[in-house]
Amino acid sequence: MMKSAQDTSALIRSLAREATEKEPPQGLRFHRLLLLAAGFSLMLSIALALGVFGIRPNLPAVLAGTPFLFKFATMLLLAAGGLALVRRAGEPGTGSSAWMMLIPGFLVLAMGLALDSSGFPLLGRHGGAVPSCVGAIVLLSLPALAAGLSVLKRGVPVQPLRAGLAAGFLAGTIGGAAYAFVCKNDGALFVAIWYGLAIVIVATLGALIGRKALAW
Numbered sequence: 001m002m003k004s005a006q007d008t009s010a011l012i013r014s015l016a017r018e019a020t021e022k023e024p025p026q027g028l029r030f031h032r033l034l035l036l037a038a039g040f041s042l043m044l045s046i047a048l049a050l051g052v053f054g055i056r057p058n059l060p061a062v063l064a065g066t067p068f069l070f071k072f073a074t075m076l077l078l079a080a081g082g083l084a085l086v087r088r089a090g091e092p093g094t095g096s097s098a099w100m101m102l103i104p105g106f107l108v109l110a111m112g113l114a115l116d117s118s119g120f121p122l123l124g125r126h127g128g129a130v131p132s133c134v135g136a137i138v139l140l141s142l143p144a145l146a147a148g149l150s151v152l153k154r155g156v157p158v159q160p161l162r163a164g165l166a167a168g169f170l171a172g173t174i175g176g177a178a179y180a181f182v183c184k185n186d187g188a189l190f191v192a193i194w195y196g197l198a199i200v201i202v203a204t205l206g207a208l209i210g211r212k213a214l215a216w
Contacts, residue, residue: 029154030087030090030091030151030154030155031087031091033151033154034083034086034087034090034148034151035083037144037147037148037150037151038079038083038144038147038148038170038174040147041143041144041147041148041171041174042079042144042174042177042178044143045140045141045143045144045174045175045177045178046177046178046181048140048143048178049136049140049178049179049181049182050181050182052136053136053182054182056182056184059181062181063181067186068180068181068186070108070112070188070191071176071177071180071183071186071191071195072177072180072181073108074105074108074109074112074191075105075173075174075176075177075180075195076105076173076177077104077105077108078102078105078106078109078169078173078176078199079105079170079173079174079177080101080104080105081098081099081101081102081103081104081105082102082166082169082170082171082173083101083170084098084099084101085098085099085101085102085166085169085170086148086151086152086163086166086167086170088166089152089155089157089159089162089163089166089167090151090152090154090155090156090157090163091155091156092156092158105173109188109191109192112188112191112192113188113189113192115188116187116188116189120185120186120187120189120190123190129185129190130194133179133183133185133190133194133195133198134194134197134198134201136179136182137172137175137176137179137195137198137199137202138172138175138198138201138202138205139175140174140175140178140179141168141171141172141174141175141176141198141202142171142175144170144171144174144175145167145168145171145202145205145206145209147171148166148167148168148170148171148206149164149167149206149209149210149213149214152164152167152210152214153213153214157210157214158216160210160211160212160213160214160215160216161207161210161211162207163210163214164206164207164208164209164210164211164213164214165203165204165206165207165210166206167206167210168202168203168204168205168206168207168210169199169202169203169206171202171206172198172199172200172201172202172203173199175198175199175202176195176198176199179195
């Protein structure tokens with residue numbers, strides 16, 4: 001029984017390689033579609049964040065400030081790594097070192113933690129900061145998660161659970177980038193822990209959905 005499962009898995013990988021080798025235009029379309037979906041999802045999530053939580057009166061000053069730039073840059077760099085992981089999941093045989101694309105984002109996050117002397121509290125500036133932050137990022141991630149899973153269906157995801165996990169990670173970072181526009185909690189430790197928790201939740205959701213939705 002074990003051998004049969006291994007043979008089936010090997011056959012799927014073989015078919016996936018043949019599909020990507022024989023149809024390079026399809027792979028090109030997949031890559032472009034993924035980039036378009038991620039870009040559109042980011043803009044949509046930012047619009048939703050500003051529409052739901054309101055535009056801060058001092059927004060121009062906020063956007064030029066170090067706390068916002070730290071949050072936004074970290075999320076975008078992690079999203080770049082998420083894009084590489086989703087592409088690899090949808091195009092087997094490409095991007096064997098896709099995980100290395102995550103390193104810049106984690107390095108910036110680590111630098112922020114090391115250099116942060118703001119003294120901002122871990123639990124935020126008010127009692128409901130943590131649940132509102134985590135819940136908002138999860139909600140703002142849903143459009144990107146739906147888009148990522150839809151794009152993956154056009155690819156060749158031979159490992160549905162991992163593909164869904166990658167799509168969820170990408171969606172979570174996009175939701176975090178969007179929430180940075182309205183987030184008033186600027187501590188690096190707050191960002192690392194609570195943004196991170198929200199991303200983990202969305203990644204887990206993506207894995208659970210992808211396991212069935214992306215199955216062959």
